[in-house]
Amino acid sequence: MSAPSDDIADINVYTPENLILQAQQAEERLGYKLVHFYVEPDGTLSKHKTDTTAQFYLSPSGGTLRDAEFNIVLYSAKFDRFKGYGKRDVSGQ
Numbered sequence: 001m002s003a004p005s006d007d008i009a010d011i012n013v014y015t016p017e018n019l020i021l022q023a024q025q026a027e028e029r030l031g032y033k034l035v036h037f038y039v040e041p042d043g044t045l046s047k048h049k050t051d052t053t054a055q056f057y058l059s060p061s062g063g064t065l066r067d068a069e070f071n072i073v074l075y076s077a078k079f080d081r082f083k084g085y086g087k088r089d090v091s092g093q
Contacts, residue, residue, distance in 0.1 A: 032057035
């Protein structure tokens with residue numbers, strides 16, 4: 001396992017902040033943001049660096065993160081474009 005400071009700097013280590021960072025610059029396909037994270041052997045998101053990464057699909061209009069089989073991995077209004085990371089104020093900022 002790598003040192004914790006290495007994990008913090010790696011955008012593929014799952015944290016809510018890394019999901020938001022990836023979503024801001026991710027390729028969009030069919031309404032989903034394509035993001036990638038390290039996964040545990042069972043395919044779940046890893047909070048540390050592993051040997052395997054997987055692609056996930058973030059629905060920015062709903063705050064739902066799905067795995068490659070479109071199972072819901074997590075939901076949070078924090079990840080919803082209209083309620084969280086992409087919300088703009090009335091001035092358009």
